[in-house]
Amino acid sequence: MTLNIEPLTAESFAPFGEVIQTESAHSFLINNGTTERFHALAAVELLEENSDVTRENHCRAIISIFRAEARHFPFSVSMLEKHPLGSQAFIPLSGEPYLVVVATGMDSPGQLRAFIATATQGVNYRAGVWHHPLLALHKTCDFLVVDRQGSGVNCIEDDLDPPYLLIYP
């Protein structure tokens, strides 16, 4: 089955998380009027497997950089993953668009959707949202990543059989 690629908007992506972008975002001036703050575009979720332990002992938010190879198309989407204990945000650093594949299901992925993000749109997958690993397009690209570090099983994969096909451009 071929996945239709939709433009990425805050509204279309709302079931999966936040789009990190200045467009249409709330802002206010800070730093004596020299800086416009587009505030709280996304929130970092930090959950514990065992809810009666305190957060400070077991997990924290970390900032990493992922360097992703460009994919070859048509691309076979044969697996998805999810992080039940934390959100995961990706912000493009290389000035290139990229693809985002997500699914609405809970225990298994269910219905997939594909989006094309511009070079100035980041995404924040909420905890537990099925998504495909990074899909860079034209060249190797860097992404800033904000996610959870801590104890507990925070990566679950699911194979898709049959796979979906992603045709780009």
Place this chain on the structure above:
Amino acid sequence: MTLNIEPLTAESFAPFGEVIQTESAHSFLINNGTTERFHALAAVELLEENSDVTRENHCRAIISIFRAEARHFPFSVSMLEKHPLGSQAFIPLSGEPYLVVVATGMDSPGQLRAFIATATQGVNYRAGVWHHPLLALHKTCDFLVVDRQGSGVNCIEDDLDPPYLLIYP
């Protein structure tokens, strides 16, 4: 007094926080070998004013975008600020270098230092580190920001009298 502008390196910035960059950073392969993860380049600090309340009720890490006007030089550094309850990370999104001014003091800033960061270097100020608000150079620039949202007094400013002078280039 004129501030000497130093190159930004992990070592020179260590007293103030982390430099968020791939250069010389630890990495490993993920996503079936298609992605190199430069892991945990910085950690988000979330503190409570009152340490006996649980973190989940009072603060969280958020992701924002700051759009900073270019400064005019020579620039008078007449104040610094600090955030005692959380770290604050800035990652350049506009492909431009910028200046970083920090100080080593506790209650008051004390000795200032100035660094020039390249377009591929972010900084993470640890909680309580004195720093100047964003200093963009050549044009209005966007920065991704990861900091703390929550209750408590998390911004303290201090005026510098006499001010320091920053000469660029």
